[in-house]
Amino acid sequence: MSVVGVTGTNGKTTVAWMVRNALNQLDCPSAYLGTLGFQTTGVREVMDNTTPFPVKLWSLLSKAKSDGCSAVVMEASSHALFQRRLAGVSFEVGTFTNFTQDHLDFHGSMDAYRQAKLLLFTEYAAASKKEFAACLNLADPVGQAWSHELPCPTFTFGTSDAMVVADASDIQVDGLTLSLPGGQSARLRFGGDYNVENARAALATLVAMGFDADEALSALASVDPVPGRFEPIANTLGIGVLVDYAHTPDALTNLLKSVRKLRHGRVITVFGCGGDRDRTKRPKMATAASSLSDLIIVTSDNPRTEDPNSIIDEIVPGIGDGTQWERVTDRKEAIHHAIQAADPGDVVIIAGKGHEDYQIIGREKIFMSDQQMAQDALHEKSMVPR
DSSP states (O other), X not given: OEEEEEESSSSHHHHHHHHHHHHHHTTOOEEEEEXXXXXXXXXXXXXXXXXXXXXXXXXXXXXXXXXXXXXXXXEOOHHHHHTTTTTTOOOSEEEEOOOOSOOHHHHSSHHHHHHHHHGGGTHHHHHOSSOOXXXXXXXXXXXXXHHHHOSSOEEEESSTTSSSOOEEEEEETTEEEEEOTTSOEEEESOOSTTHHHHHHHHHHHHHHTTOOHHXXXXXXXXXXXXXXXXXXXXXXXXXXXXXXXXXXXXXXXXXXXXXHHHOSSOEEEEEOOOTTSOTTHHHHHHHHHHHHOSEEEEOOSOOBTSOHHHHHHXXXXXXXXXXXXXXXXXXXXXXXXXXXXXXXXXXXXXXXXXXXXXXXXXXXXXXOOHHHHXXXXXXXXXXXXX
């Protein structure tokens, strides 16, 4: 099977999802493996890790083959690359999305984190039994640097002088138009400004696999949105409600910038930070939120074995002066409070959990869906006489 690995701080899930589903449209039956789980032709199987450990990984690859897949598109996490979980996998294409702060609790430094991601394009590329091609984002300084350093064939995207160029227009909450230099355009079902980069990455990956840019773009137009990524919650109240997985400062900044371009009312942001994870990003998340939000509601996000209020105490110092904010530790109450506070024209961003339908408290997973809690809050608000 052809195997594609997608690495980078943000966008891995969306890009892998886009590529896998576009391949299915291109008569190349494919499997997806990553944050959303594992899927071939049936229902997605939930997993504990973005990139599984070797025994589980090879079991899933075997299942993909037996299910008739011609390709597998997987997210390659920095943890998995560093721990050599992917040893023996012959990648055909490696795609790099971007590089910003995350996982310093594991890697210790930004340099070590970057070197872990680089392994996909050096050690794993050299060990592949297939001709390996790198697909790099020139809009990111790391991708730009790697484009001059890697010995393997490279395909680039993200800037006007890249090998694969696509212009974006008419960017809305639920879609955007991507156009090739030759004039062909397609309406994609992915909204938000930051999905432009993800769509370009997916397009370039398909080109690196040998598909024509025109047919690749047409296939991307048929791909459904990714669960928990810029996911709108429909309602009749005139309030925008979006659920997104953004859990790094850069991801939250890009998410809020996209919303700012699409809305004229207030932006109300609900977010928290995970326990037992990189503590240095907590105030940075607050800084990102406060620079682009009119109201912040700081809450819990997988506190694990830490005290939720202690986590919030480390988030709060990053909130800028003059920013309106509130502490609502219980996540369900925070979401209800945000939606109750919203007026028509406002947008409520619920960030950090995305597709996850649980909260990890202590060492126990408790069912909790941001989408369901938002729907319940919207229903409750609609029942209140005005």
